Amino acid sequence: MRLLVIIIPYIITFSGSCQSNDDVSHAATAAHYNILFIGNSLTYTNGLPELVTGVARDNGVLINTEMLALPNYSLEDHWNDGKLQNLIKSEKFSYVIVQQGPSSQADGRAILIEYGERISTLCKKSNTKLVFFMVWPARANYYNFEGVIKNYIDAAAQTNSILCPVGKVWKTHFDKTTDFSYYGQDEFHPSLDGSKVAARVIYETLSFAK
Numbered sequence: 001m002r003l004l005v006i007i008i009p010y011i012i013t014f015s016g017s018c019q020s021n022d023d024v025s026h027a028a029t030a031a032h033y034n035i036l037f038i039g040n041s042l043t044y045t046n047g048l049p050e051l052v053t054g055v056a057r058d059n060g061v062l063i064n065t066e067m068l069a070l071p072n073y074s075l076e077d078h079w080n081d082g083k084l085q086n087l088i089k090s091e092k093f094s095y096v097i098v099q100q101g102p103s104s105q106a107d108g109r110a111i112l113i114e115y116g117e118r119i120s121t122l123c124k125k126s127n128t129k130l131v132f133f134m135v136w137p138a139r140a141n142y143y144n145f146e147g148v149i150k151n152y153i154d155a156a157a158q159t160n161s162i163l164c165p166v167g168k169v170w171k172t173h174f175d176k177t178t179d180f181s182y183y184g185q186d187e188f189h190p191s192l193d194g195s196k197v198a199a200r201v202i203y204e205t206l207s208f209a210k
Contacts, residue, residue: 033208034092037067038084038119039099042135044069045189051199061208066093074100074108075115088122095206096123097164099133104147112155120159130161133202136170139180139187145171164205166198173197 033056037049049065056063068084070077075098078084088096098119103112116132123130134152137144149168156163170182180187182194190198 033061033063033094035063035065036084036087036093036096037065037069037099037133038075038078038096039067039069039133040073040101041069041071041189042101043067043099043133045184046192046195048195048198048202051195052202055199055203056208059203074111075119076111079115079118084119085122088119088126088128091126091128093126093128094208095129095131095162097131097133097202099135102135102137102141102144102148103151104137104141104144109147109151109154112151113158116155116159116161120161129207130159131164131202131206132156132159132161133164133198134167136167139183162205162207164198164202166201169197169201170194 035049035052037043043049044067049067053063053065066087068078068087087093096119098116100112101108103109116130120130122128132152132155134149137148145167149165149171152165152167153163155161173182174180181191182197183189184191184194
């Protein structure tokens with residue numbers, strides 16, 4: 001299922017962890033992780049992988065991130081392109097974090113689960129942990145929020161994968177405060193604050209943060 005968004009096309013982007021001079025002395029003893037992000041504009045807006053890298057660095061964890069994200073892409077689209085398979089088979093990633101659109105409807109749920117299972121099989125063969133990045137619906141479709149939450153929970157459970165419940169954290173905040181500033185101007189893509197919340201939730205969910 002393809003999302004309908006208006007955005008300038010985005011090519012495959014790779015980002016590495018950045019270290020200041022103060023970090024160098026810790027590099028020899030700190031654990032180091034490689035993370036692959038697979039998704040669409042909900043991932044690359046505001047440079048989410050770089051934000052996760054920053055949160056990790058602030059907590060003394062060194063990570064490198066790579067991103068495979070294109071406008072409107074579902075997991076099926078990425079699978080059909082074939083690039084994600086080669087990246088996962090390289091066996092260099094500690095985690096693969098996947099995301100598609102809200103996936104609240106039956107067709108989106110089916111794609112999320114089916115291709116999540118395919119990616120999960122690859123990850124297990126490559127000794128990589130699969131992570132589902134739960135997103136959110138457009139504000140105009142707020143009534144679908146529970147469906148988004150359920151379908152991402154189910155996809156993670158059926159593949160025995162890690163769930164980053166970003167969408168659930170967003171909804172809890174919205175329902176308590178009626179502050180919708182996590183949405184950007186189009187009320188679908190995240191604002192910088194929304195992406196920062198996503199980065200924090202992703203970091204705190206991964207096992208190296210425990």
